[in-house]
Amino acid sequence: MKVFQCKEIRNCRRFYRYCYTLNAPIDAILMDKLSLLGFIEVNKLSEYSPQFRDTFKISFDDQIEISGTVSDKQLYLTVSKQYPELKKVLEDTIIEWFTSKPT
Amino acid sequence: MSIKILRGEFYPDRNAYVAAGEPAIFHCHHYNSYLQAVLLDASSYIDGIETLLADSAQEIAHTQFKAFYGSNSLNEEERKKAVEDYFKFAGFGKIDLKGIDATGGVVETSSDHYGVAFKSKFGINKKPVSYFTCGYLAGAIEAIYDMELGSLEANQDLCIGKGDEISRFTIIRSNNRKNKLIASQQEGNYQLHSLIQPDTTKVDYTAIRQALTNMPLEGAENTGLIDAFGVLLTRHYANYYCNISYGFLDLFTTQMGIDQIEIAKELMTEAGHVCAFNTFGGIMQSNEWNAMIKPMLSSKEDWIHGITAVVNSFGWGFWEIQELTDEKIIMKITGGYEANAYLGRYKEKPSIPISFLASGGVAGLMNLVYVLDLPGRTPVTLDENLYREISNKPEFFKAKQLKCRALGDEFDLIEAVKG
Amino acid sequence: MQTTIGDVKNYLNQKITSMAWQRIQMRLLPEFNKRGIFLHAITDSMQIDRDLMAAINTAVNTLYNESLPSEFLN
The missing domain is CATH 3.30.1380.20 (Trafficking protein particle complex subunit 3)
Incomplete structure (x- = not known):
């Protein structure tokens, strides 16, 4: 079963940018797993309105940046062309999260 | 207490950001470079376009920093820091004014919005492209040393947009300036209003x-560039866009006809x-x-x-x-x-x-x-x-x-x- | 048969970018004007002479790294 769809949306000199559409909304468990890949920052937009969701960004040096919105299904990955293997690390993390979710 | 750095405020009853009297607006590198490119399309037969691009920035930077220093007592080093800091904050890049004094000097940068913007949008350019930065430097340095607007001018020889590793600007005393520079119109004729919630949508x-x-x-610490929403943003000067656009129309219609x-x-x-x-x-x-x-x-x-x-x-x-x-x-x-x-x-x-x-x-x-x-x-x-x-x-x-x-x-x- | 303004305009807008023709006009305005082609009175049926076509081709090359098709230039 496909856990996500991935589309390359930018191909720059030094990095790729991808958009992942997940089969389930982003939750705290996924964010916890992703935070192992870098330093996490959360932007508490929900403080401005109960209709707003929080956004987050996980980054490590200039190697990788993962960002998304809590409870949304889209995740963005910016990965340095020097570290393309990090894309697989992210995808394995997503698969592990999804497959361990209770049905 | 003196404020050491320039930031400005958002005024909800005007929907405007104003920093030391100068309105700031968000614009992306696509707009910044495309607008400049189309104005320069006519530069082979209309005199004054390149000068307009630099002078407009000089007028605004001078007016703004003169106003800022007038309300805040800062020494020379603090004044320089305020200019460097605002350039970075606004997403224009990074500059260092260490080697500058009242006679001018040289400024080099490996991060300059216009150079990066032009190269990204159009590829390598034949000529330097950072007219705005030339004007900003000249005007801001005039203000640092309480000089009259138009006392200095800046030229660029190296440019990231040309494929050089750095952008380099030389600021010198201006001799025999042909055109008189005018202080910025600052907030202009603004209107007061309030934000209305339409009743046809739930969008708040x-x-x-x-x-x-x-x-x-705001500009990143290491580059002074604002990378957001897939573009390079700037907190640019509203009057800059307007003065180059309407100044261009003046030049164009005078020389080519209405x-x-x-x-x-x-x-x-x-x-x-x-x-x-x-x-x-x-x-x-x-x-x-x-x-x-x-x-x-x-x-x-x-x-x-x-x-x-x-x-x-x-x-x-x-x-x-x-x-x-x-x-x-x-x-x-x-x-x-x-x-x-x-x-x-x-x-x-x-x-x-x-x-x-x-x-x-x-x-x-x-x-x-x-x-x-x-x-x-x-x-x-x-x-x-x-x-x-x-x-x-x-x-x-x-x-x-x-x-x-x-x-x-x-x-x-x-x-x-x-x- | 000489190439017309309309031929070049349509080619540029289809193959290069939608505002390419306008940018070429802006760049070469005096060249158009000295041939009696003024923008407010320009029509698609106006013909382009060889020298003007060469100038347009140079401008296309400078702005877009492209060239006009050979049938326009011959």
């Missing part, structure tokens, strides 16, 4: 403006369209959009409301949708920065309506939603191929300015209709 205009105007969008003004108008409006496609399109595919706006959307019309709510945090004035269908939009703009600046600087009425950015922007947002169908296709890569694809469609929206404050109307009114 006030909450969105509140969140976005408090978002820390009858041919339509081409200039089309290209400056196109700059607004290019901006809308890239910046609005990038915002509509961002985490901030997913977080704040997507939960409120239930129709394509809501997408238009969503991006209009975002525009109301850009410092562009108050944008209010008066009429909206899938074939037409009418947008009312109160306190639009283009009109504010024009009325603040020029006594004569223009020969044509002058809200070029607004016109291109309104058409652009309709094209994104109804022609490109971004709501149905996201995520998409916003590139030249996609732009060409939608531009050639028969249903492509085109804008017309129905009312213009600079021509005596109470507000600006822009209509965009399906082709």
Whole structure:
């Protein structure tokens, strides 16, 4: 079963940018797993309105940046062309999260 | 107590950011480079365009920093730091004024917005492109040393946009300056208004403006560039855009005749369209959009409301949708920065309506939603191929300015209709 | 048969970018004017002479790194 769809949306000199559409909304468990890949920052937009969701960004040096919105299904990955293997690390993390979710 | 760094404030009753009297607006590298490129298209036969691009920045930087230093007692080092810091904060890049004194000096940078912007958008250029930075440096340094506006001038020999490793600027005393520089019109003829929540949508205009105007969008520590929503943003000077655009129209019509003004108008409006496609399109595919706006959307019309709510945090004035269908939009703009600046600087009425950015922007947002169908296709890569694809469609929206404050109307009114 | 304004305009707008023709006009305005072609009175049926076509081709090359098709240039 496909856990996500991935589309390359930018191909720059030094990095790729991808958009992942997940089969389930982003939750705290996924964010916890992703935070192992870098330093996490959360932007508490929900403080401005109960209709707003929080956004987050996980980054490590200039190697990788993962960002998304809590409870949304889209995740963005910016990965340095020097570290393309990090894309697989992210995808394995997503698969592990999804497959361990209770049905 | 003296304030050491310049930041400014957002005024909700004007929908404007003002820093030491100078209104600041968000614009992307696409707009910055495209607008400059189309003005320079005429530089082989119209004198004064390159000078206009630099002088306009010099007038504004001098006026702004003179006002800032007038209200805050800073020594020479602190004044230099304030200039460097604001350049970085606004997303223009990084500069170091260590080697500068009242006679001028040399400034080098490995990070300069215009150089990076031009190279990214058009590839390697034959000539230096950072006219704005030349003017900013000359004007700001004049203010540091309490010199008269026009005492200095700056030239650029190395440019990131030319493929050089750095951009380099030399500032010298100005001799035999042909044209007189004029202080910036600062806030111009602004209007007071309030943000209205339309009753045809659940998109919360006030909450969105509140969140976005408090978002820390400023130049990164190491580059001084603002990388956001897939574009390089700047907290640029509203008066810069206006003075180069209307100054260009003056030069153009004087030398080429008023009858041919339509081409200039089309290209400056196109700059607004290019901006809308890239910046609005990038915002509509961002985490901030997913977080704040997507939960409120239930129709394509809501997408238009969503991006209009975002525009109301850009410092562009108050944008209010008066009429909206899938074939037409009418947008009312109160306190639009283009009109504010024009009325603040020029006594004569223009020969044509002058809200070029607004016109291109309104058409652009309709094209994104109804022609490109971004709501149905996201995520998409916003590139030249996609732009060409939608531009050639028969249903492509085109804008017309129905009312213009600079021509005596109470507000600006822009209509965009399906082709 | 000489190439017309309409031929070049349509080619540029289809193959290069939608505003390419306008940018070329802006760049070469004096060249158009000295041939009696003024923008407010321009029509698609107006013909382009060889020298003007060469100038347009140079401008297309400078702005877009492209060239006009050979049938326009011959």
